Amino acid sequence: MAQSDTVDRILDAAEELFAERGFSETSLRMITSKAKVNLAAVNYHFGSKNALIHAVFARFLSPFSATLETAFDDLEERCGGNPPTLNQTLWALTESAVRMPQRNDRGISIFMRLLGLAYTQSQGHLRKFLEQEYSQPFGRFMRLLKEATPELSSVDRYWRIQFMLGATAFTMSSSDALRDILQNKTGVETSVQEIAARLVPFLAAGMQAPDKLLTPPPESKVSVA
Amino acid sequence: MAQSDTVDRILDAAEELFAERGFSETSLRMITSKAKVNLAAVNYHFGSKNALIHAVFARFLSPFSATLETAFDDLEERCGGNPPTLNQTLWALTESAVRMPQRNDRGISIFMRLLGLAYTQSQGHLRKFLEQEYSQPFGRFMRLLKEATPELSSVDRYWRIQFMLGATAFTMSSSDALRDILQNKTGVETSVQEIAARLVPFLAAGMQAPDKLLTPPPESKVSVA
DNA sequence: GTCTGTTTGAAACATACGTTTGAAGCGCGG
DNA sequence: CCGCGCTTCAAACGTATGTTTCAAACAGAC
Numbered sequence: 001m002a003q004s005d006t007v008d009r010i011l012d013a014a015e016e017l018f019a020e021r022g023f024s025e026t027s028l029r030m031i032t033s034k035a036k037v038n039l040a041a042v043n044y045h046f047g048s049k050n051a052l053i054h055a056v057f058a059r060f061l062s063p064f065s066a067t068l069e070t071a072f073d074d075l076e077e078r079c080g081g082n083p084p085t086l087n088q089t090l091w092a093l094t095e096s097a098v099r100m101p102q103r104n105d106r107g108i109s110i111f112m113r114l115l116g117l118a119y120t121q122s123q124g125h126l127r128k129f130l131e132q133e134y135s136q137p138f139g140r141f142m143r144l145l146k147e148a149t150p151e152l153s154s155v156d157r158y159w160r161i162q163f164m165l166g167a168t169a170f171t172m173s174s175s176d177a178l179r180d181i182l183q184n185k186t187g188v189e190t191s192v193q194e195i196a197a198r199l200v201p202f203l204a205a206g207m208q209a210p211d212k213l214l215t216p217p218p219e220s221k222v223s224v225a
Numbered sequence: 226m227a228q229s230d231t232v233d234r235i236l237d238a239a240e241e242l243f244a245e246r247g248f249s250e251t252s253l254r255m256i257t258s259k260a261k262v263n264l265a266a267v268n269y270h271f272g273s274k275n276a277l278i279h280a281v282f283a284r285f286l287s288p289f290s291a292t293l294e295t296a297f298d299d300l301e302e303r304c305g306g307n308p309p310t311l312n313q314t315l316w317a318l319t320e321s322a323v324r325m326p327q328r329n330d331r332g333i334s335i336f337m338r339l340l341g342l343a344y345t346q347s348q349g350h351l352r353k354f355l356e357q358e359y360s361q362p363f364g365r366f367m368r369l370l371k372e373a374t375p376e377l378s379s380v381d382r383y384w385r386i387q388f389m390l391g392a393t394a395f396t397m398s399s400s401d402a403l404r405d406i407l408q409n410k411t412g413v414e415t416s417v418q419e420i421a422a423r424l425v426p427f428l429a430a431g432m433q434a435p436d437k438l439l440t441p442p443p444e445s446k447v448s449v450a
Numbered sequence: 451g452t453c454t455g456t457t458t459g460a461a462a463c464a465t466a467c468g469t470t471t472g473a474a475g476c477g478c479g480g
Numbered sequence: 481c482c483g484c485g486c487t488t489c490a491a492a493c494g495t496a497t498g499t500t501t502c503a504a505a506c507a508g509a510c
Contacts, residue, residue: 024247024250027468028468037488038488038489039468040470040488040490041488042469044487044488048469049468120345120398155411156423159396159403159420159423163396164392166392166394166395166396167391167431168391170345170387170392171388173345178384182383186379188380195384199384199388201434202384206428207427210426252497253497253499254496254498263460264460264499267498267499268499269457269458270457273498
């Protein structure tokens with residue numbers, strides 16, 4: 001291709017390997033040999049391994065971020081002044097993720113897994129990069145969530161958002177494995193879209209759970225060993 | 226103490242470092258220098274780094290597993306034949322975790338964070354170790370969940386359990402950080418117990434969400450970039 | 451006190467990593 | 481054809497890792 005396809009081959013290989021093995025556990029040598037390029041190419045084109053990680057994220061996060069912004073625009077316009085509901089907000093998010101232009105059939109899975117890893121493998125530099133690069137759509141999502149759940153105290157909302165993020169990031173980060181397990185056990189095939197379709201109602205219900213509900217642990221006489 | 230406290234010092238240091246940095250990112254040299262023991266001591270007493278990781282888990286998972294079993298025994302006895310409710314089951318679990326005999330004040334946080342990491346940093350050997358070592362209480366928990374949610378199809382239940390695990394593991398694995406953020410933003414202090422008290426209702430509500438509820442994405446005209 | 455098995459200690463080993471180097475190869479305008 | 485950017489390549493560098501080695505220190509039994 002026009003602009004040296006070496007850089008794309010590296011990004012493709014890195015994306016896939018990062019997704020299936022994590023960042024620290026993936027060496028530049030694995031990446032370059034999978035991409036069939038010279039080892040030095042990574043440092044030549046990207047500067048460092050960390051910069052490569054950033055580039056991998058930027059490649060799919062930037063289009064996603066744009067798609068998401070227009071989805072939120074549409075949503076807010078459609079609601080004309082009234083704040084969108086929780087369900088609508090969550091759907092706008094998952095729809096944007098699912099509709100992303102894919103490089104290949106596993107695109108969505110990789111995308112999800114990488115996002116999960118980003119949250120999970122607390123690589124300081126990655127977190128910083130994502131925060132300062134994509135703070136706008138993230139902040140907007142938070143604002144929409146806030147307007148959609150006015151009945152929650154901000155502390156309650158804070159924790160429940162963390163729970164949502166957790167359920168999402170975790171599930172998505174191992175969606176491939178979970179799908180395979182289910183497939184083996186029951187023969188049921190599951191698409192990422194279906195997982196999302198099950199996840200959203202779960203999240204919405206949890207988010208709107210009756211109350212802090214400080215259920216006293218029901219009279220347990222557990223004798224601690 | 227009697228049986229060389231070297232091994233305990235190593236376990237203490239390893240536990241703490243693993244919890245705050247992850248497994249691959251923690252070197253044996255960090256561990257041994259924090260524990261003030263010789264580098265070779267790890268390989269002498271445990272055999273390998275992986276075996277050390279297993280030992281760290283076994284040290285708190287075995288008592289926990291025992292505590293959990295008696296909690297489930299109590300619960301089932303108290304229900305006399307009837308299957309315990311979802312709330313009861315979840316509470317039995319979190320109660321057991323919280324009531325664990327602690328080595329120090331941060332014990333619970335470390336415990337939680339390690340569990341989160343175990344699920345999250347897909348170290349093949351760890352997963353295998355945990356599966357074959359603690360399959361019994363885990364399987365029992367699954368059975369209780371199944372009996373507490375007979376209205377769910379097994380596929381629905383499967384996914385919702387994953388969502389619960391995700392919310393829990395993720396939240397717990399970063400509970401320290403999340404607590405600090407909230408503290409800085411609002412000045413509110415939060416104990417692990419309080420997090421659990423907020424998490425359980427969230428999980429229960431999500432688990433019992435109305436239905437698969439295949440909400441059609443509400444008429445979006447998103448133009449994908 | 452001496453012997454024996456266990457534990458510690460300092461040093462080295464082999465390997466893997468991210469990164470750098472400098473020469474070779476390439477495409478292209480002059 | 482030459483010369484000049486950009487890119488590729490093989491090789492090396494420096495560092496960090498997990499693990500091994502073997503001698504010294506130790507503790508308890510006789």
